[in-house]
Amino acid sequence: MTKLLEWVGGVLVLGAAWALVTFDLLDLSLPQTYKEVAWPMPLYLLVTFGCYSLATVGYRVATFNDCEEAAKELQEQIKEAKEDLRKKGLKI
Amino acid sequence: MASRKTSQRSQPDGDKYSVLLPTYNERENLPLIVWLLVKYFGESGYKYEIIVIDDGSPDGTLEVAEQLQQIYGEDKIVSSPLVSGLAQGTAYIHGIKHATGNFIIIMDADLSHHVMFVLFVRKQKEGNYDLVSGTRYRGNGGVYGWDLRRKIISRGANFVTQVLLRPGASDLTGSFRLYKKEVLESLVEQCVSKGYVFQMEMIVRARQLNFTIGEVPISFVDRVYGESKLGGNEIVSFLKGLLTLFATT
Numbered sequence: 001m002t003k004l005l006e007w008v009g010g011v012l013v014l015g016a017a018w019a020l021v022t023f024d025l026l027d028l029s030l031p032q033t034y035k036e037v038a039w040p041m042p043l044y045l046l047v048t049f050g051c052y053s054l055a056t057v058g059y060r061v062a063t064f065n066d067c068e069e070a071a072k073e074l075q076e077q078i079k080e081a082k083e084d085l086r087k088k089g090l091k092i
Numbered sequence: 093m094a095s096r097k098t099s100q101r102s103q104p105d106g107d108k109y110s111v112l113l114p115t116y117n118e119r120e121n122l123p124l125i126v127w128l129l130v131k132y133f134g135e136s137g138y139k140y141e142i143i144v145i146d147d148g149s150p151d152g153t154l155e156v157a158e159q160l161q162q163i164y165g166e167d168k169i170v171s172s173p174l175v176s177g178l179a180q181g182t183a184y185i186h187g188i189k190h191a192t193g194n195f196i197i198i199m200d201a202d203l204s205h206h207v208m209f210v211l212f213v214r215k216q217k218e219g220n221y222d223l224v225s226g227t228r229y230r231g232n233g234g235v236y237g238w239d240l241r242r243k244i245i246s247r248g249a250n251f252v253t254q255v256l257l258r259p260g261a262s263d264l265t266g267s268f269r270l271y272k273k274e275v276l277e278s279l280v281e282q283c284v285s286k287g288y289v290f291q292m293e294m295i296v297r298a299r300q301l302n303f304t305i306g307e308v309p310i311s312f313v314d315r316v317y318g319e320s321k322l323g324g325n326e327i328v329s330f331l332k333g334l335l336t337l338f339a340t341t
Contacts, residue, residue: 003257004339053251060247065234070206070311078203081127088163090123090156 018042108139109213110193110273113201114183115146119153121202126160126169128207136210143190144201145183146173184280188273196271205268206311212270215306222275222303225261225295226268226310233263233309245322249330253292256338260299261307264292268310275303289333296341 001009019025021038111129115122126142133140144157157171172190174183188196197212199205205226212224227233229250238246253264265288271279278301283293298305 002339002341003337053255057244057247057251060229060251061240061243064229064238064243064247065232067206067234067236067311067313070234071236071313074203074206074313077128077207078124081124085123085127085163090159090163 106139107195108141108193109133109195109197109209109270110187110191111140111142111197111199111209112184112187112191113142113144113199114187115144115149115153115157115201117149117151117153118201119149119151119156122153122156123160125201125203125207126164129209130164130168132207132210136213138210138213139193141168141170141191141193143170143172143187145187146171147183148174184276188277188280191273194273196273196276197269198271198276199268202316204312204314204316206313208310209270211308211310212268215308216270219304219306221306222272223295223298224270224306224308225263226266227261227263227307228266228310228312229262230307231309233311235312235314237314242322245327249327249334253334256334257292257296257341259292259295261295261305263307264295266310266312267291269294279303285333285336287329287333289330289337292333293337293341296337300341 018038018041020028021030022035024030024035113122113125122144126144129140129142144153144160146154146157154171154173157169161169161171170190172186174186184198195213195216197209199207199209212226215221216224228235229247235243235246250262250264253259254262257264267288275298279294279297282297283290285293295305
């Protein structure tokens, strides 16, 4: 099963459950509060996910390591390498 | 009585590491990366070879590779140039044919990968992983030379990838990896994408085939970014590739 199919399946199942409760499709005579809570759920979940995404990406950008040491080390290694290669006869 | 010479690091397992370096216009960087690999592999005691896969570079990279062969020996430096234009996978397939090691290390030839391959070797041995992926996003992995915009794009794209593909690896577009030779062979056959989407596809397929994946933090030193900013085109092709993987795997 591809990821796309998993998502489509998931959306269909959740969508059916939501519609069932919100629009009382099976005439289950659910209390009014159930319908009132269920109705805005999709929007609410989307907004929550949006906030979570922003917060997560923001956090990850803020804690993205800057490899100063690696860059410095690389510069030194390059110098050393050029010297040594020149001695070994490399012509560029 | 015969005296026995024991090497400093014993190698009971006889593992050999083939480093694949696809190159295009890397005549300045190639000697440096080869020098670094020779130095650090030499110190580590592990058996290795470096396979330079040049894609017809007009700047003379191939001649530089041949000079390096003279300096270090043809058993250590193998030059295996491509004849025509390539897809990423082709370079690897080509390189694997000439590889005599049982492990393959792939990395960039432009010195963006800090040559700490020993971490990969050790990690692989730790869990006998089928592949070890270098990650910029975990542990003390990171980047140098990226501005805020670039970091946001990188983390944002990775987040979208994680949500859509749930790949079980933190860095999908990285190209510093260690594979068991037979694992790389079977993966490369299956992957059809190009560029960094190819790298993503490799990991996704590896998960599908239930290969074990280990991770090692790496430093990515970007000396090229100043010249080639990540443009709209690349973002679009990344998204296309991501959606293709989403729909087909």
